[in-house]
Amino acid sequence: MFGPLWLVLGKYKGIFIILLIFVALLTYICSTRKRDTAKMLAKKLLITFLVISLIGHLLALLLAGFVDMTGGSEREGDIITVDLKESLESPEGKKEEKEKVKPIQSQIEEDNSEYLKETVEIDSNDGKYIDYLRKIQKMIESNWIYPQKAYEKNEEGNTVVKFSITNSGALLTPIIMRSSGSKLLDKGAISAVKAAAPYDPLPLDFNLLQLNIIAKFKYRMTE
Numbered sequence: 001m002f003g004p005l006w007l008v009l010g011k012y013k014g015i016f017i018i019l020l021i022f023v024a025l026l027t028y029i030c031s032t033r034k035r036d037t038a039k040m041l042a043k044k045l046l047i048t049f050l051v052i053s054l055i056g057h058l059l060a061l062l063l064a065g066f067v068d069m070t071g072g073s074e075r076e077g078d079i080i081t082v083d084l085k086e087s088l089e090s091p092e093g094k095k096e097e098k099e100k101v102k103p104i105q106s107q108i109e110e111d112n113s114e115y116l117k118e119t120v121e122i123d124s125n126d127g128k129y130i131d132y133l134r135k136i137q138k139m140i141e142s143n144w145i146y147p148q149k150a151y152e153k154n155e156e157g158n159t160v161v162k163f164s165i166t167n168s169g170a171l172l173t174p175i176i177m178r179s180s181g182s183k184l185l186d187k188g189a190i191s192a193v194k195a196a197a198p199y200d201p202l203p204l205d206f207n208l209l210q211l212n213i214i215a216k217f218k219y220r221m222t223e
Contacts, residue, residue, distance in 0.1 A: 021055065119212035128206070136165070136199055136213065144192035146219065150184035157181050159189040159217040164210050171197035172210070180219060189217040 120129055122137050157180025164172035174193045179186050193215070202208055 021051070116207070116209040117212065118206075118208055118210075119214065122213050122215040129211075132200070132203060132206075133213070136196075137215075139196040139199065140192050140215065143195035144217070145188065147184045147188040150182055150188070150219070151221070153184075154221055155180075155182040155185060156219050156221055157185050158219070159186050160214065161189050161193055161217065162212060162214050163193050164212045165199050165202065167202045167206075167209050169199045169201040171199065177214065180217075182219075185217070185219050188219075189215075192217070 118129075120126060120133065122133055122140075124130065124133055158178070159176065159180040160178035161174050162177045163174035166172065171194065174190055176186050176190070180189075202211055
């Protein structure tokens with residue numbers, strides 16, 4: 001019976017119930033008979049006052065809740081919309097995406113560059129590199145001398161150096177792969193490699209961007 005009416009009332013159900021209570025109270029007061037004593041009337045008036053006060057508080061709470069459910073939800077929705085928009089259109093977000101792609105691209109380039117490098121020993125007999133390596137060896141030997149202080153200390157040993165030559169003939173920083181045990185001898189080997197630079201460009205048929213060369217420097221005292 002009350003189902004359709006209850007659905008129509010919707011969110012105003014609370015106000016409707018309060019109005020029903022208020023009408024019931026007025027009916028109760030008006031139905032007071034003449035034989036009721038003054039004491040009974042006073043009690044009914046007190047009860048009516050309390051109920052009306054309670055109804056007033058309930059109405060205030062319902063109205064406050066109604067405002068929160070309308071205006072408050074809209075404000076929250078606006079804030080969420082702005083945050084999503086800013087996060088999607090923010091230049092910083094796009095920058096982070098680009099930065100994530102860059103390391104992958106650089107890694108691919110590095111992997112490909114490994115196929116354009118080769119490592120050989122300077123006295124290698126590989127027919128492809130032998131002529132070029134002999135020329136490099138002569139250039140280094142012409143700048144290699146026995147360090148005077150090491151000679152005076154009778155220091156001997158073998159220093160193994162690794163250095164790289166780019167396709168244009170530029171020298172990359174040489175490093176000590178195995179020390180002779182003497183800083184003077186090691187330094188002399190590095191100095192000889194640097195003094196001979198720049199080197200001849202790599203021949204085109206090498207098809208290399210970089211040639212890594214390992215050279216052994218043997219220091220021996222002769223009488």
